[in-house]
Amino acid sequence: MNGFAYLRPGTVQEAVEAYSAHPGARYLAGGTNLVDLLKLGVEHPTVLIDVGRLPLDTVEDLPDGSLRVGATVRNSDLAADPRVRDRYPALSQSLLAGASGQLRNAATTGGNLLQRTRCPYFQDLGKPCNKRAPGTGCGAREGVHRDHAVLGHSAGCIATNPSDMAVALAALDAQIELYGSEGTRRLAVTDFHRLPGEHPERDTWIRPGELITAVLLPATTAGAPSAYRKARDRASYAFALASVAVVLRVEDGIVDQVGVAFGGLAHRPWRARHTELALLGAPATPAAFEGAIALELAHAEPLRDNAYKVPLARNLALDVLGRLAPTPAGV
Numbered sequence: 269m270n271g272f273a274y275l276r277p278g279t280v281q282e283a284v285e286a287y288s289a290h291p292g293a294r295y296l297a298g299g300t301n302l303v304d305l306l307k308l309g310v311e312h313p314t315v316l317i318d319v320g321r322l323p324l325d326t327v328e329d330l331p332d333g334s335l336r337v338g339a340t341v342r343n344s345d346l347a348a349d350p351r352v353r354d355r356y357p358a359l360s361q362s363l364l365a366g367a368s369g370q371l372r373n374a375a376t377t378g379g380n381l382l383q384r385t386r387c388p389y390f391q392d393l394g395k396p397c398n399k400r401a402p403g404t405g406c407g408a409r410e411g412v413h414r415d416h417a418v419l420g421h422s423a424g425c426i427a428t429n430p431s432d433m434a435v436a437l438a439a440l441d442a443q444i445e446l447y448g449s450e451g452t453r454r455l456a457v458t459d460f461h462r463l464p465g466e467h468p469e470r471d472t473w474i475r476p477g478e479l480i481t482a483v484l485l486p487a488t489t490a491g492a493p494s495a496y497r498k499a500r501d502r503a504s505y506a507f508a509l510a511s512v513a514v515v516l517r518v519e520d521g522i523v524d525q526v527g528v529a530f531g532g533l534a535h536r537p538w539r540a541r542h543t544e545l546a547l548l549g550a551p552a553t554p555a556a557f558e559g560a561i562a563l564e565l566a567h568a569e570p571l572r573d574n575a576y577k578v579p580l581a582r583n584l585a586l587d588v589l590g591r592l593a594p595t596p597a598g599v
């Protein structure tokens with residue numbers, strides 16, 4: 269591992285200033301992904317700016333009925349927060365489906381959103397990888413890619429985003445609050461992660477030096493029935509082969525509110541807009557669910573060894589939609 273300096277600023281402002289003053293700096297919070305990448309030689313910062321102890325570790329009710337989650341709230345604390353469990357169950361379930369208990373105790377909300385793909389070629393300095401070393405090629409495309417993307421991939425990269433939490437946040441219409449040299453701004457979670465295109469080295473639309481300060485969970489999805497389901501190779505401590513987060517409110521048998529996002533299928537949480545458009549105002553029936561999911565997954569472009577993800581994602585989504593839909597009277 270290369271040597272680096274270590275700074276621990278006391279405020280968000282100081283952290284952002286320190287980043288601008290030190291080319292090659294990286295923010296460090298829980299360190300559950302970054303420290304691995306340092307040891308592997310994938311990341312080699314000149315300075316680590318420790319933001320893990322900034323006063324961003326609270327979950328607050330806002331007057332408009334939304335919930336503001338500070339960026340350094342630990343994944344385990346967020347999953348256990350009674351307001352999250354009660355109003356946004358998909359978020360709590362997604363957090364508990366991620367990593368291990370020990371990692372969830374250390375990992376932060378902001379860090380979870382910024383974690384990098386676990387593509388094995390990305391983590392191996394001896395292999396070609398356009399994300400780690402632009403222009404070297406994509407080892408996974410003709411190599412081992414059973415876990416890789418079926419939606420939105422490019423010739424240059426077929427990696428998937430590893431976060432469970434981000435999938436639930438996408439379905440719940442959450443926003444991300446960022447602070448940088450130009451002040452504060454907000455981005456929808458669905459607009460935060462990028463598709464790989466010709467620049468797979470860029471995972472998100474975050475600007476250089478910007479710091480995630482909070483995640484905002486809106487009032488519009490508070491209390492709506494929601495759930496998260498994940499398929500993986502082991503019962504715990506494994507990334508999603510496919511996953512789905514669903515928000516579904518049904519009134520008199522008709523879909524009144526719907527949000528569907530897939531994980532494990534793409535370079536970003538995949539909000540299923542085709543599915544949602546088809547379902548909004550439609551009867552909440554198994555046939556409608558099946559047709560709406562098929563519309564979305566018709567856009568899948570599986571690779572040699574990962575076509576199984578398409579029926580897997582379909583079945584996960586049908587299961588969760590079916591469980592959230594109220595049983596018709598008399599059934």
Ligand code: SF4
Nearest residue numbers: 387389397406425426
């Ligand atoms: Fe690198 Fe992306 Fe290809 Fe993996 S899929 S080897 S991360 S370019």
